[in-house]
Amino acid sequence: MRASIATVSLSGSLEEKLGAAAAAGFDGVEIFDNDLIASPLSPRGVGRFARDLGMAVELYQPFRDFEGVLESQFEANLRRAAAKLDVAAQLGAPLMLLCSNVATAVIDDDDLLAEQLRVLGDLAQERGVKIAYEALAWGRFVSTYDHAWSIVRQADHPAVGLCLDSFHMLSRRSSLELIEEIPGEKIFFAQVADAPLIQLDPLSWSRHYRLFPGQGDFDLVGWTAAIAKTGYAGPMSIEVFNDVFRQTDPRLTAIDGLRSLRYLEDITATTVGFRDGAVSPSLTRLTHSGPAEDFDYIRVAVPERHDLDGTFLALGFVHRGASGNGDDLWSQGDVRLIITTSGSDDTAPVGIVGIGFHLVDVEAASRRAGELLAHDVAPDPSPSSHVLRAPGSVRVGLSPAPVANEPDWIGRFSGATEPEPARSRAIDHVDHIALPQNWRTFDEAVLFYRSILGLVAQPSEDVADERGLVRSQVLANGAGTVRVVLNVLPTSVVESVAGGGARSPGHIALGSRDIFSTVRSLDLNGVPMLQLPTNYYDDLIGRFDLSPEYVQTLKALNIMYDRNSDGEFLQAYTETRDNVFFEIVQRLGDYLAFGASNSPVRRAAQLRSEHS
Incomplete structure (x- = not known):
């Protein structure tokens, strides 16, 4: 038409x-x-x-x-x-x-x-x-x-x-x-x-x-x-x-x-479809490409001096090498984090600046993106063969699924070490990525991830915040291996951070097989964890049928809890460093949500931490 x-x-x-x-x-x-x-x-x-x-x-x-x-x-x-x-x-x-x-x-x-x-x-x-x-x-x-x-x-x-x-x-x-x-x-x-x-x-x-x-x-x-x-x-x-x-x-x-x-x-x-000839051929079809299947890498920009190395080591990540432009690669299982420095430019994006996605047919996905008016960005240091500018300050890479266990581009990092043995992995996947969005680009971003990457939008939620409402939208593939959460933060929060939306914190949620062991490792290695109020844990006992001993363990490790008819959800947060923080999660049963009821408590704790 x-x-x-x-x-x-x-x-x-x-x-x-x-x-x-x-x-x-x-x-x-x-x-x-x-x-x-x-x-x-x-x-x-x-x-x-x-x-x-x-x-x-x-x-x-x-x-x-x-x-x-x-x-x-x-x-x-x-x-x-x-x-x-x-x-x-x-x-x-x-x-x-x-x-x-x-x-x-x-x-x-x-x-x-x-x-x-x-x-x-x-x-x-x-x-x-x-x-x-x-x-x-x-x-x-x-x-x-x-x-x-x-x-x-x-x-x-x-x-x-x-x-x-x-x-x-x-x-x-x-x-x-x-x-x-x-x-x-x-x-x-x-x-x-x-x-x-x-x-x-x-x-x-x-x-x-x-x-x-x-x-x-x-x-x-x-x-x-x-x-x-x-x-x-x-x-x-x-x-x-x-x-x-x-x-x-x-x-x-x-x-x-x-x-x-x-x-x-x-x-x-x-x-x-055209199966019965009832749909007019005036409807134009785009190049077909399947949805994003998994995360390839996450690229995080930090200031010239940063202190994330200790967090990565405590989480069990291995430093795999450095690239010619000074980027560092850390990996654990299928989680690959590329750390780049933003330098002294106060306007440069800090936090999550790039996400690579695995697709079955990258060339088809690139053609489809072009038909949807999203064209390759060049030059770009990301390892993907095609890189698109997504709404906001994030660049999206289209990558082929690795033939072996790891993608070929890891060889570009000089001095690359071998991956860690599977038995030693505390973290084995990216559960989801949360991206801050400017209020101007939120709806544009929803359409971008739906139309180009084939992700399905779940009903949006408004989550209470001390400074307003956080509008949150989850987009995911059918298998649940890719989940992107778009968050519009209250205007006062965005404006209070230098650089506006480009420097509003985003976070990476890492899936753990044993969140208690993972958080204890972070504590033992001196990684600051987000401190949660006693009132939250007192309330848990009333909300859920949990033993006092179990709640006391959650409290000691600052682990949050949620449950619905499908399963249970455990989550803990590191304090924000270099405009990024990490969430550690463990899903039990078929729990597919994100602990939205915990979000107001977590946001309040982060605001206290930022001003302490």
Whole structure:
């Protein structure tokens, strides 16, 4: 399908919005009325500007509060409509969007509504423009797409058709079955937006919380497939009202928007398939590559002088050698940590700056990333054959799974030692990686890891913090061997750290076979552990059926505990050093969560530690 975006989805002037959309690769745009009114360019000038950038003006929007009114009001509405239809014609837009009336409608009569749309259709046809009628979820009398279709069908005018908007349909949980009964030629326009599933009135939900496809919880695959099956031949256009997107760089936002459309088409075609020929071949498939299978390496940047060596030795890591650019490699089992120095540059990222992922077909994964507008970064010191810039300050490496026990790139580290014997390993895998995210890049990052690395997003959580709420999103592969946790820290926390989001602490969670033994080793080797309050352990006895002796052992080692119906979870934390800290975890049974109820206590303890 042709890719389009509404100018209301981007920040900046109209000219900046059009330039960003064209640079990203969109085929067309919807011109939002307010953007046009504020522009110094005439409608004809805007149309020429868009076409010179290689884009079509697909639609002019919105025209409001037209139908369902008394005759006296209807005459005034026709005068307004004529003026806006003239603007649409000057823009070169073949369509004008008509929203169902939310303010001035006083007559709930489908016959009258159809007749008034028919008159508007005549007015539009005279100017070579068509009307795309959209049911707003909060419409006065028309609030569902099936009702809008009934009125359009009754109007029976060649210049009057439907605009189907995923938000208005899915926010009302409308059944999608009727879509397939609508002739594709009567669907004049399709607008798409994702959103989180929250309890909020539709208007507020729509105006502030829309997201790009793949960033929310709507069933956009089912929606897209249903529209494709009708034979709809128009564009798929993003219309997103979002407080964050209105403050971010329009060039980056436009790229993220086009990535989301390509991902939606691909996942729809892949999920629904062409097995019965029902899905339109207009849905473009991307290069197929399986999800990330495991972590290859984690690259951590530390200041010129750092004190992590003692922590690594206490955890059982072996120093494997140094590279030509001064990076050090430490490993244990399948955990490989590359430590690099950031130097004296206060603006350089510190903490987790690179993550390598194993994939079955790296070249296919690289092609897919390019199709999703994520291209290789060069030069880059990471050992992966392809490196992408992920949202935030992290670079993502695409690596082939090692043929033997270890990847070939380890040989680049001079003086490389042999790996430690398996029997001596306290740590044997990376349980998860937690990455801090700037509030501006959070939704972009969710889409990046979903669309490019094939990770599945779990329901997001808001975790209490002394300075606000931490918004947390887990993305994982099906096997649970790759888990990435994205955390948006409270603004006050980010601003209190030099360098902002680039220096907000992230952490690596290491899986231990015996967390008690691992933590004792850290203690014996002088690695500072995060100290937890007595109140936490007193509360454990009341929350869970644990013996006082067991709780006393947890307390002595500052180990936290959680349990659900699937199993148990044990976790402990080192103190933050060089803007990174380590979490030691042990999962018992089939526990798949992350101890969210412990997070407020842990965060409070870290804040105390930072200021002690």
